[in-house]
Amino acid sequence: MKWTALLICAAAFAQTPYDRILNAQKEPGNWLTYSGNYAGHRYSPLAEITPVNVAGLHVKWAYQFENRRTEVSPIVVDGVMYVTGPNMAAALDLRTGRELWTWRRPIPKDYQSIGFGHVNRGAAILDNTVFVSTLDCYLVALDAKSGAERWTVQVEDYKPGYSMTLAPLAIKGRVLVGVSGGEAGIRGFIDAYVATSGKRAWRFYTIPGPGEKGHESWSGDAWKTGGGSTWVTGSYDPELNLVYWGVGNPGPDWNADSRPGDNLYTCSLVALDGDTGKLKWYFQFTPHDSHDWDSTHVPVLFEGEVRGAKRKLVAVANRNAFYYVLDRTTGEFLAGRPYAKQTWAKGLDDRGRPEVIPGTEPSEKGTLVWPNLNGATVWFSPAYSPHTGLMYVAVREIGSIYFKREADYKPGTFFAGGGETIPTADRPGAIRALEATTGKIQWEFPMHTAPWAGVLATAGGLVFSGSDEGNFFALDARTGKPLWEFQTGGPVAANPVSFTINGKQHIAIAADKVLYVFGR
Amino acid sequence: MRNCILIPLLAIPALAQLPDLPTGKQIFESQCALCHGQSGGGGRGPSLIRPKLNKAPDDAALREVISRGLPPEMPGAWQLTPREVASVAAYVRSLGAVPQQMLPGDVARGAHVYQAKGCGACHMIAGQGEGFGPELTDIGARRNPTHLRQTLLNPAASLPDDFLYVAALTSAGQTVRGVRVNEDSFTIQIKDTSSRFHSFRKSELKELRRLKKETPMPSFEKTLTAAELDDLTAYLASLRGKS
Numbered sequence: 004m005k006w007t008a009l010l011i012c013a014a015a016f017a018q019t020p021y022d023r024i025l026n027a028q029k030e031p032g033n034w035l036t037y038s039g040n041y042a043g044h045r046y047s048p049l050a051e052i053t054p055v056n057v058a059g060l061h062v063k064w065a066y067q068f069e070n071r072r073t074e075v076s077p078i079v080v081d082g083v084m085y086v087t088g089p090n091m092a093a094a095l096d097l098r099t100g101r102e103l104w105t106w107r108r109p110i111p112k113d114y115q116s117i118g119f120g121h122v123n124r125g126a127a128i129l130d131n132t133v134f135v136s137t138l139d140c141y142l143v144a145l146d147a148k149s150g151a152e153r154w155t156v157q158v159e160d161y162k163p164g165y166s167m168t169l170a171p172l173a174i175k176g177r178v179l180v181g182v183s184g185g186e187a188g189i190r191g192f193i194d195a196y197v198a199t200s201g202k203r204a205w206r207f208y209t210i211p212g213p214g215e216k217g218h219e220s221w222s223g224d225a226w227k228t229g230g231g232s233t234w235v236t237g238s239y240d241p242e243l244n245l246v247y248w249g250v251g252n253p254g255p256d257w258n259a260d261s262r263p264g265d266n267l268y269t270c271s272l273v274a275l276d277g278d279t280g281k282l283k284w285y286f287q288f289t290p291h292d293s294h295d296w297d298s299t300h301v302p303v304l305f306e307g308e309v310r311g312a313k314r315k316l317v318a319v320a321n322r323n324a325f326y327y328v329l330d331r332t333t334g335e336f337l338a339g340r341p342y343a344k345q346t347w348a349k350g351l352d353d354r355g356r357p358e359v360i361p362g363t364e365p366s367e368k369g370t371l372v373w374p375n376l377n378g379a380t381v382w383f384s385p386a387y388s389p390h391t392g393l394m395y396v397a398v399r400e401i402g403s404i405y406f407k408r409e410a411d412y413k414p415g416t417f418f419a420g421g422g423e424t425i426p427t428a429d430r431p432g433a434i435r436a437l438e439a440t441t442g443k444i445q446w447e448f449p450m451h452t453a454p455w456a457g458v459l460a461t462a463g464g465l466v467f468s469g470s471d472e473g474n475f476f477a478l479d480a481r482t483g484k485p486l487w488e489f490q491t492g493g494p495v496a497a498n499p500v501s502f503t504i505n506g507k508q509h510i511a512i513a514a515d516k517v518l519y520v521f522g523r
Numbered sequence: 524m525r526n527c528i529l530i531p532l533l534a535i536p537a538l539a540q541l542p543d544l545p546t547g548k549q550i551f552e553s554q555c556a557l558c559h560g561q562s563g564g565g566g567r568g569p570s571l572i573r574p575k576l577n578k579a580p581d582d583a584a585l586r587e588v589i590s591r592g593l594p595p596e597m598p599g600a601w602q603l604t605p606r607e608v609a610s611v612a613a614y615v616r617s618l619g620a621v622p623q624q625m626l627p628g629d630v631a632r633g634a635h636v637y638q639a640k641g642c643g644a645c646h647m648i649a650g651q652g653e654g655f656g657p658e659l660t661d662i663g664a665r666r667n668p669t670h671l672r673q674t675l676l677n678p679a680a681s682l683p684d685d686f687l688y689v690a691a692l693t694s695a696g697q698t699v700r701g702v703r704v705n706e707d708s709f710t711i712q713i714k715d716t717s718s719r720f721h722s723f724r725k726s727e728l729k730e731l732r733r734l735k736k737e738t739p740m741p742s743f744e745k746t747l748t749a750a751e752l753d754d755l756t757a758y759l760a761s762l763r764g765k766s
């Protein structure tokens with residue numbers, strides 16, 4: 004009888020058609036895409052672990068990576084967990100953590116990460132293929148059963164500074180990726196590839212070229228090195244067939260003298276047609292940014308009533324310390340307010356454009372501004388619970404003195420034009436719960452230092468996240484009260500996920516070199 | 524004519540690599556500050572304001588680190604000329620350097636003052652003494668004499684950024700005062716004045732008082748003569764680590 008069950012499992016091994024991902028909420032025992040669903044919720048419909056029993060969580064197994072500060076968010080399908088590291092992927096037996104296969108691609112000796120670490124945030128799966136992005140800017144399709152390469156495509160040349168650290172996003176027949184390199188003077192883009200062949204289906208440049216709409220927001224040749232990286236996985240609305248993707252900072256980061264104008268589509272959210280990559284709308288959070296406030300966040304899609312009408316919404320807790328709610332059909336700004344300390348804008352106008360306080364840009368002598376260059380939140384994921392209607396955000400409360408320096412573009416080197424000095428020893432943070440439709444703060448859990456970990460919300464009424472001191476913890480989703488904590492022994496700089504093993508709910512988080520799986 | 528001068532100059536590698544601090548500072552601020560902070564105090568990368576750099580024990584090693592990088596995190600500055608690399612290296616060295624100075628005190632007499640005043644009851648030098656306070660074996664390489672003198676007179680005014688004296692009030696009504704050795708969002712570890720470690724979960728404490736600007740080190744303003752202060756400062760400034 005057991006053998007029959009095994010055979011059935013084997014037959015079902017990693018067949019993950021688009022329809023399964025589309026309806027991910029119907030199979031909460033799996034975690035089929037980066038954020039758990041296309042809407043970017045990082046929410047588990049599993050309700051077995053609750054505020055009453057969460058104290059009983061303990062480690063079931065652990066898996067060790069070779070690299071430190073692992074940022075991976077695992078994919079879980081039918082008893083197999085897929086994890087990634089820099090130029091590395093592995094399939095693990097979900098019950099034990101034992102490797103089923105591993106895949107590695109050598110990192111070229113002359114490859115350099117310019118402005119970030121050697122990390123990878125996870126894989127995507129579609130049908131029987133696992134997709135992985137690499138530091139040297141290749142997209143690789145691996146057979147889900149063996150780890151053998153089906154195809155490998157160069158997304159861009161790594162030598163001038165292009166790189167990839169993100170989990171790809173697999174939608175119907177397409178695999179989408181974005182690039183890192185915002186400190187190296189790249190010209191950013193979002194690419195879609197045909198899942199079965201690796202042929203590029205479309206490319207959307209985040210910095211419009213001559214003759215394209217938005218190009219007028221640049222002057223001279225500044226657009227050629229304008230940045231606009233796209234290094235965090237986007238979200239997808241299948242009904243509208245729109246892909247929502249955050250765009251990074253303009254280059255050079257802190258010296259904006261050479262690039263007058265709004266510098267579209269940097270520090271923006273873009274909505275692209277899933278079939279063609281054509282721009283449907285954009286919303287720029289920080290025009291003419293000079294603080295390195297990438298808008299590379301997971302956009303969160305939900306439905307809600309705003310200004311008297313039920314609408315399709317998209318919300319972003321931005322690195323610039325403001326929380327934004329937009330109509331995701333049109334891009335219209337609906338609501339926005341600060342969710343963390345900020346000293347650079349008086350507020351947002353009716354269209355959501357910041358009313359910038361003069362003299363807050365970086366300077367020769369230094370300018371003290373909140374938030375610091377890492378922002379009030381960064382790449383790590385927020386969570387949205389349809390049960391509570393709350394958005395859970397890991398918040399950083401740090402100010403810094405911003406400096407402006409010269410910036411000469413040389414391909415493959417820093418094109419930054421300054422930096423920062425943090426004047427305070429105290430660098431606190433928090434997990435904050437925001438009313439999703441308005442951004443009003445409902446509760447907060449204060450943290451000793453600013454976090455680098457994402458947040459998971461569950462139907463059991465819990466919120467999970469981690470700290471840089473190694474705490475992995477659970478909070479009451481309605482009150483923020485801490486209910487359980489485990490010291491992992493290393494900084495938590497990853498996103499948690501939830502799934503079932505043998506029908507029982509489990510939670511996974513990476514902390515430094517170790518991936519932990521917790522169960523009751 | 525110009526060429527005639529340039530060629531012999533460039534033919535001497537030592538001259539071609541003569542470092543220039545302003546150039547080093549300029550390159551550091553535009554290329555290195557993103558990770559190491561605008562003034563070298565650290566950020567994503569480590570602080571460089573220290574006399575010894577773990578991964579660059581000497582100048583040649585530091586130049587190598589700058590030009591080749593430290594994979595996986597630190598990219599190499601391959602685009603810099605050898606002279607530019609040497610300039611950045613010289614600037615980085617200058618950040619944490621505490622130059623030796625001629626001081627009014629006497630080192631040998633200062634060592635006696637150190638013994639007589641019982642400093643070793645809290646500090647260690649070259650393996651001798653107690654480990655409650657900071658080790659002083661290389662304090663002269665880490666702190667300049669003015670700072671050392673100030674600390675002896677008014678220790679609370681020159682506390683390091685990461686130092687915190689705390690008082691924890693337990694649910695049983697006991698108060699534990701000591702130096703914070705570690706802390707996270709849920710727990711704190713404290714070393715009391717008898718060097719005993721205490722571990723608390725914050726949720727179990729009635730109160731955790733952060734005694735900013737306080738330190739268990741007493742002021743020696745009234746217990747040292749002017750000459751003793753000079754001598755003790757000279758002695759501490761002479762401590763530059765194991766040779």
